Amino acid sequence: MSRSYLFIPGNTPSMIQNLDVFDSDAIIIDFEDSVNTFDKDSARILIKNFLTKYSYDEVDIYIRINSTDSTDFYSDVNETNDLDITGYVLPKASVEAIKQLNRITDKSIIPIIESPLSLLKTEDICKQKNVVALLFGAEDYTKELGIKRSLEAKEILYARSIIAITANAYNIDAIDTPYTLKEDDKGLFIDAVNARNLGFTSKSSIHPNQVVIINKVFSPSLEEITEAKRIIKKSEETKKGAFSLDGKMIDLPIIEKAKKVLEKAKKYNL
Amino acid sequence: MKTTAGSLESSDCLITISSSDNLKITIESVVFEQFGDQIKEVIINTLKENNIENINVVCLDKGALDYTIKSRLETAIKRMGERNE
Amino acid sequence: MGMKNNNKIKVIKSIDELFTLEDISLNKNISFHHHLRNGDYVVNYVLDKYKKENIRGINLFPSAIFPSYTSILDLIKNNQINNITTNYLNGPVAEYITHNGIPGMLKMQTHGGRARAIIEGKNIIDIAFIAVPYVNHQGDAVGYLGKNKCGSLGYAIPDSIYAKIKVLVTDNLVDTSISNPEIHGENIDYILLVDKIGDKYGIVSGTTEITKNPIGIKIAKNTSLLLNELGLIKEGFSFQSGAGGVSLRVTKDVKDIMINKNIKASFLSGGITKYHVEMLEEGLVDKLYDVQCFDLEAIESLNKNKMHIPISSSRYANPSNKNQIIKDLDIVILGATEIDYNFNVNVTTDSHQTIIGGSGGHSDTASEAKVCVIVSPLIKGRIPIVKKRVTTITTLGKNIDCLVTERGIAVNPLRKDLIMKLKNTNLKIYTIEELANIAYHFTNIPKDIVKRDKIIGEIEDRTYEIIDYIYQK
Numbered sequence: 001m002s003r004s005y006l007f008i009p010g011n012t013p014s015m016i017q018n019l020d021v022f023d024s025d026a027i028i029i030d031f032e033d034s035v036n037t038f039d040k041d042s043a044r045i046l047i048k049n050f051l052t053k054y055s056y057d058e059v060d061i062y063i064r065i066n067s068t069d070s071t072d073f074y075s076d077v078n079e080t081n082d083l084d085i086t087g088y089v090l091p092k093a094s095v096e097a098i099k100q101l102n103r104i105t106d107k108s109i110i111p112i113i114e115s116p117l118s119l120l121k122t123e124d125i126c127k128q129k130n131v132v133a134l135l136f137g138a139e140d141y142t143k144e145l146g147i148k149r150s151l152e153a154k155e156i157l158y159a160r161s162i163i164a165i166t167a168n169a170y171n172i173d174a175i176d177t178p179y180t181l182k183e184d185d186k187g188l189f190i191d192a193v194n195a196r197n198l199g200f201t202s203k204s205s206i207h208p209n210q211v212v213i214i215n216k217v218f219s220p221s222l223e224e225i226t227e228a229k230r231i232i233k234k235s236e237e238t239k240k241g242a243f244s245l246d247g248k249m250i251d252l253p254i255i256e257k258a259k260k261v262l263e264k265a266k267k268y269n270l
Numbered sequence: 271m272k273t274t275a276g277s278l279e280s281s282d283c284l285i286t287i288s289s290s291d292n293l294k295i296t297i298e299s300v301v302f303e304q305f306g307d308q309i310k311e312v313i314i315n316t317l318k319e320n321n322i323e324n325i326n327v328v329c330l331d332k333g334a335l336d337y338t339i340k341s342r343l344e345t346a347i348k349r350m351g352e353r354n355e
Numbered sequence: 356m357g358m359k360n361n362n363k364i365k366v367i368k369s370i371d372e373l374f375t376l377e378d379i380s381l382n383k384n385i386s387f388h389h390h391l392r393n394g395d396y397v398v399n400y401v402l403d404k405y406k407k408e409n410i411r412g413i414n415l416f417p418s419a420i421f422p423s424y425t426s427i428l429d430l431i432k433n434n435q436i437n438n439i440t441t442n443y444l445n446g447p448v449a450e451y452i453t454h455n456g457i458p459g460m461l462k463m464q465t466h467g468g469r470a471r472a473i474i475e476g477k478n479i480i481d482i483a484f485i486a487v488p489y490v491n492h493q494g495d496a497v498g499y500l501g502k503n504k505c506g507s508l509g510y511a512i513p514d515s516i517y518a519k520i521k522v523l524v525t526d527n528l529v530d531t532s533i534s535n536p537e538i539h540g541e542n543i544d545y546i547l548l549v550d551k552i553g554d555k556y557g558i559v560s561g562t563t564e565i566t567k568n569p570i571g572i573k574i575a576k577n578t579s580l581l582l583n584e585l586g587l588i589k590e591g592f593s594f595q596s597g598a599g600g601v602s603l604r605v606t607k608d609v610k611d612i613m614i615n616k617n618i619k620a621s622f623l624s625g626g627i628t629k630y631h632v633e634m635l636e637e638g639l640v641d642k643l644y645d646v647q648c649f650d651l652e653a654i655e656s657l658n659k660n661k662m663h664i665p666i667s668s669s670r671y672a673n674p675s676n677k678n679q680i681i682k683d684l685d686i687v688i689l690g691a692t693e694i695d696y697n698f699n700v701n702v703t704t705d706s707h708q709t710i711i712g713g714s715g716g717h718s719d720t721a722s723e724a725k726v727c728v729i730v731s732p733l734i735k736g737r738i739p740i741v742k743k744r745v746t747t748i749t750t751l752g753k754n755i756d757c758l759v760t761e762r763g764i765a766v767n768p769l770r771k772d773l774i775m776k777l778k779n780t781n782l783k784i785y786t787i788e789e790l791a792n793i794a795y796h797f798t799n800i801p802k803d804i805v806k807r808d809k810i811i812g813e814i815e816d817r818t819y820e821i822i823d824y825i826y827q828k
Binding site: 280281300301303304305306307308332333334335336 | 706736737738797798799801802804
Binding site: 017 | 334342
């Protein structure tokens with residue numbers, strides 16, 4: 001349900017203790033790329049103590065652990081599994097890696113699709129236990145393909161489409177890759193709209209200043225909310241499983257989607 | 271042999287520990303007047319929890335909250351333990 | 356009160372000359388303005404002579420003291436200073452006084468209060484040294500021309516009329532006539548020629564950039580939403596904000612709302628920056644009332660935009676002045692080092708009891724504006740800005756209406772009208788004590804370190820009431 005997922009470096013106290021200030025629906029505390037190799041232990045202890053002392057009801061907290069082929073993988077999970085977090089974001093995700101993770105935790109999993117091989121296995125990944133969303137990692141994906149990223153983003157169109165479509169088919173969220181140009185609000189807005197138009201439900205970001213725009217783009221619009229209200233109202237009135245509204249057929253899946261829109265609207269005060 | 275953890279970034283602290291035959295705690299903080307005693311208490315409690323009585327602790331603090339001071343000290347202790355293995 | 360000068364103005368070439376023409380030992384109350392900011396050369400040039408001549412018992416009336424005014428520190432250390440009366444001080448002088456005091460009193464006034472006191476004869480100034488970037492032989496001067504231009508000379512104007520002896524200090528004496536001078540020559544006694552009145556880069560160092568810090572951005576966003584919800588951003592409204600990074604961001608966010616709603620403001624007042632000038636030139640506001648310029652763009656705008664109007668500190672904020680501009684001010688956005696449970700605000704000392712500022716226009720604008728909003732992070736370097744009692748009261752709580760932080764907003768219980776308007780808001784509204792507790796939840800309660808043994812200064816409000824004291828640390 002989260003519209004925004006903000007990465008926060010896991011060993012930086014000034015960011016950690018403000019994680020709820022940035023108005024992101026979800027936070028991804030990062031143990032991977034933003035933490036030095038020699039400080040991985042430091043991050044684990046910092047987060048363990050922080051989340052033991054402070055709890056957050058309004059924000060979904062995930063931890064991006066190190067990949068299964070790193071020496072930190074087991075410690076990352078074992079030292080945080082008892083904390084009040086929603087789940088783990090798994091880099092370099094593969095079916096096997098997700099299985100490994102499921103063996104040591106029962107928390108929600110957000111695999112990062114960041115390689116051509118994992119992209120080809122998107123459907124199998126969706127089928128794994130505890131997978132609640134897919135996160136697209138375009139940086140590593142394009143690096144592996146040996147191609148350059150552009151603002152237009154044509155080179156990742158196919159990857160984005162597969163991820164959005166597959167996630168939707170398996171009824172989980174699709175989280176778009178971060179927009180890496182800092183202080184470019186116009187470009188961010190266009191990029192986020194493009195992702196939404198492909199069916200992404202959310203977008204991740206690496207800078208707190210991007211959250212407001214992302215939330216705006218991925219919130220249901222006033223029209224969508226009004227339409228959803230009409231659908232729910234009519235479904236309560238007719239008491240039939242399927243009915244017609246404005247000449248269109250409204251059946252159960254559309255009613256369920258309308259309910260979700262209103263849930264989102266309520267949660268985010270729209 | 272000194273072991274460190276943390277940093278001098280804002281809201282963090284740099285903890286340096288070394289073995290000693292008595293307990294010595296040195297604190298330098300940007301908020302020493304307001305929180306010096308509190309920082310010392312956190313350090314003492316953390317040492318107690320880890321069953322350490324005699325040790326030399328130097329804390330260079332840049333306004334770290336209690337959980338950070340505790341964490342950096344615990345990390346230094348863990349690293350010292352690993353070094354001694 | 357100063358006397359109109361019917362004699363011709365004497366042009367002198369050094370401060371030494373003045374010392375031969377006037378009995379300096381009978382005229383110990385001397386004043387300066389701070390419009391050249393940290394690029395000022397005049398204060399040090401003049402006071403170095405006072406130091407050399409060992410003049411003692413000096414009463415200084417600078418409108419503000421910047422870090423570069425080191426001659427003041429020399430005089431204090433030499434025990435040549437008696438009292439200092441000012442609106443703002445920062446840097447080595449402020450730090451020294453914090454720890455040592457001065458033989459006399461450090462009296463802190465407001466910008467409007469200083470003007471009032473000079474006009475009404477409470478601040479008696481014997482010699483006013485007035486740096487001017489551009490002056491003619493008639494003694495008419497402006498601040499927005501000349502190689503070391505500084506913009507509006509607002510704080511110098513009362514001194515230029517009411518001081519006993521008025522000395523204009525310039526590096527640019529011209530022969531042209533000046534229409535609409537800020538300083539009128541009929542009041543002036545001397546023009547003192549120097550090589551340079553200041554360093555132009557130090558002069559225009561006033562503005563910071565709009566903040567990019569995510570916490571500052573959030574505070575600004577919540578402030579503009581609050582102002583909008585209170586119905587304050589409407590056609591013809593007036594607005595003032597400081598030159599700090601967060602205040603400028605608030606100005607930007609308010610500007611965006613104005614563009615969205617097609618609203619034009621009647622005036623912006625106070626310290627003027629390029630951002631305010633942009634709004635004037637984009638047709639978003641009718642007038643700028645300028646008491647000081649913070650950057651080069653503001654200075655140049657004074658020269659070219661008819662609706663960018665320089666005003667004296669009396670016209671700006673003197674409560675006895677019936678044309679006081681800020682009596683029509685709707686909104687003012689201000690900062691704080693501390694705020695207490697009674698909404699008293701401190702901008703004079705920091706949380707380590709060191710003198711770092713002073714009211715300037717803080718108490719003036721808070722007293723007059725319909726709504727006064729304090730913007731600040733809730734916690735700065737582990738110190739919560741909310742406490743039971745501020746170290747120093749700069750502005751009384753009854754004049755402070757709202758506090759906006761990144762974690763929530765507090766509204767003064769005295770403003771039942773504002774609380775009423777926010778009944779159904781989505782903004783996070785707390786009591787001020789609740790905000791304090793939110794901070795303590797993270798920081799723990801800091802030890803109270805404020806020493807109150809020895810008084811070294813007093814905070815005089817624009818009403819002449821002493822509202823607090825400064826104590827030696």
